Amino acid sequence: MRLCICFVLLSIVLYASADNPFSSGIKFVRDAAGxxxxxxxxxxxMREANYIGADKYFHARGNYDAARRGPGGAWAAKVISDAREGWQSRVSGRGAEDTRLDQEANEWGRRGGDPNRFRPAGLPSKY
Structure with missing residues (x-):
């Protein structure tokens, strides 16, 4: 996971410096880091809750929160989500269907959909 975050931060710097004027690049980088x-x-x-059936909720919530920051946040959410799903699909043994459903929750959150759509009954209100 740390490698993924380092990759994202390096990508943010490269993207911001290559594709954006300096002034808008700073906001993009700030939003992406957030x-x-x-x-x-x-x-x-998600790890702390350790609640069966809650992973899709946390996928949607992370993407939702990130995307609300703006284009940089949405970009970071997509990069992280795609990297995580790519890695997980190779090592978890859960299969293509689980990856597809995770990506559906990711995209739902990034589009501004309410993450509670995926919230399982009984998940503590702390989350």
Whole structure:
């Protein structure tokens, strides 16, 4: 996971410096860094909750929070989500269907959909 975050931060710097004027690049980088933190918070909460059936909720919530920051946050959420799903699909043994459903939750959140659509009954209100 740390390697993924390092990759995202390096990509942010390269993207911001190559494709954006300096003034808008700073906001993009700030939003992307905040989006990466949002994704990390959702992942940390998912691990802490350790609640069966809640992973799609945390996928949607992380992407939702990140995307609300703006284009940089949405970009970071997509990069992190795609990297995580690519890695997970190779090592978890859960299969293509689980990856597809995770990506559906990721995209739902990035589009501004309410993450509670995926919230399982009984998940503590802390999350």
């Amino acid at each position: 989006g990466a933190r949002d994704m990390w918070r959702a992942y940390r909460d």
